[in-house]
Each structure stands twice: as structure tokens, then as C-alpha cells.
Amino acid sequence: MLAWGVLALPAAEPELEIRVIYDNTSVREDVPADWGFSSAVTFRGRRALFDSGTKPELFLANLERMGIEPSSIETAMISHQHPDHRNGLYELYPLNTRMSVHFLEAFYEKAFDEAAAIGMKVQREARPYELIPGAYSTGMIVGDPPEQSLAIETSRGIVLIVGCSHPGIVTIVEKVQQQRGADSVRLLLGGFHMFRQNERQIQTQIRRLRELQVKRVMPAHCTGDLAKALFAEAYGSNFEPLGAGKVLRLD
Ligand SMILES: [Zn+2]
Numbered sequence: 001m002l003a004w005g006v007l008a009l010p011a012a013e014p015e016l017e018i019r020v021i022y023d024n025t026s027v028r029e030d031v032p033a034d035w036g037f038s039s040a041v042t043f044r045g046r047r048a049l050f051d052s053g054t055k056p057e058l059f060l061a062n063l064e065r066m067g068i069e070p071s072s073i074e075t076a077m078i079s080h081q082h083p084d085h086r087n088g089l090y091e092l093y094p095l096n097t098r099m100s101v102h103f104l105e106a107f108y109e110k111a112f113d114e115a116a117a118i119g120m121k122v123q124r125e126a127r128p129y130e131l132i133p134g135a136y137s138t139g140m141i142v143g144d145p146p147e148q149s150l151a152i153e154t155s156r157g158i159v160l161i162v163g164c165s166h167p168g169i170v171t172i173v174e175k176v177q178q179q180r181g182a183d184s185v186r187l188l189l190g191g192f193h194m195f196r197q198n199e200r201q202i203q204t205q206i207r208r209l210r211e212l213q214v215k216r217v218m219p220a221h222c223t224g225d226l227a228k229a230l231f232a233e234a235y236g237s238n239f240e241p242l243g244a245g246k247v248l249r250l251d
């Protein structure tokens, strides 16, 4: 088997690029919104998939519209067992069987049974691990259900991608800072799971995230409209909502 190499990208490529493939909202007309989350992460020329959306057909169509070749995806991690993060992968995998796939060992059996049915080899993770060079999974963080998040160590600090934040967004940030020996987070993005929370609950967490030196936020997916509005108020120009079709470039 050929070893994965650095993608041949133009010299002007940023250190980190994140393309949002699937989200509850959309910023591009031809990349439709649907409940779920997925993003493609290219860091220093290596590409990983973080989550894979709900409807496989829409996921694959959005992937194509976002210019991501299935064969360019070296590895995939699924944040947690819920179908709105996991489903698309089962249709993507047959298009690129060289891709390594990382679940948590705590996922329900159904996730592994569906993988076995299509011959998809899955790594059952529990401890933190390096997904691609410089980008680390937290490993299992206890929650209902348990979840893993992705901490990317850019030259200007940690960019943290979360799926649904079932363990709690504050818990995840604290865990990442412990694991990576960091005292801030450059950018936090993904689903913060606050759509059923009231203003007081949300404000408590926003205050704590600011204490933890989370400098910039891009809430998506299950964050909810109230929480997005409160983050916008607290973070000002360091807030930006994410949506399917978004391309983020960070140096
Ligand atoms: Zn979700």
C-alpha cells in the first residue's frame, strides 16, 4: 500500500483550511442545509474528515460541491455515535477504502455492525491519538453519549472542532487544555448543543469559555438560535456563525 503523502497543493495554501460540508444552516445556495454536521480539515497538506452528516446522498453531493475528492481523504473520525454525524461515512468509504476510520470503542454495536456489513475496518479508540500530524483527538470524553473532539495545534494556537458537545462544551475545552498543555483556544467551532438551554445556562458557559481564553467562536449545528445570539453579543467581531458551504482559511 502506498503511504499517505502531503497533498500537492499550491504554495499559497494556508496552514489550516476547514470546509463545512454539512450543517443545519448554509452559507452557499448550492450546498443545502440539513440537520447534521461534517467538515473536511486540511492541515499542513494532510486531509481528514470530521463527521459525515445525516443523509448520505446529500453528504456526498455537498462534498463534491465543496471540491473534496473522496480519494483525498486520508482518515476520518466520527465524534459520536448519533446518525447525524455518522451516516454519510458508510457511503463514502466504498469510494476510498484506503481511508482509516476512527470510532470510539464506546459507540453502540449498531455503528460497528453497519461498518462490518460493508467491510469497513474501524479503529476503536478510547485514549487521545494523533489523527494527522499536529491534529489530535481527545479520545473518549464521558457524556451521553461519549464523544471525541479534534484539537489542531496551529502555529497560532489550538483550533478545536466539536461535533455535538454532549459531554458539555466547557468540559471539552477544559479537557483539551489539560491534554495539550494549553491555556487558551484560538478558535472553537462546531455544535455546542445549547438548543434546549435557557439564557442563564448559556451565559454561565459563555463566561467560563471566556475565562478559559477561548478567543474566537463559530457555533454551528445544534448550538441553537438563542445561544448563537448570546455568543454574538459576548464575542462581537470574534463571533461568526458557520454553515454548510463555508471555507475557513487560517494561517
Ligand atoms: Zn448532532
Ligand SMILES: [Zn+2]
Pocket (backbone or CB within 6 Å): 080, 082, 164, 166
Ligand atoms: Zn448528537
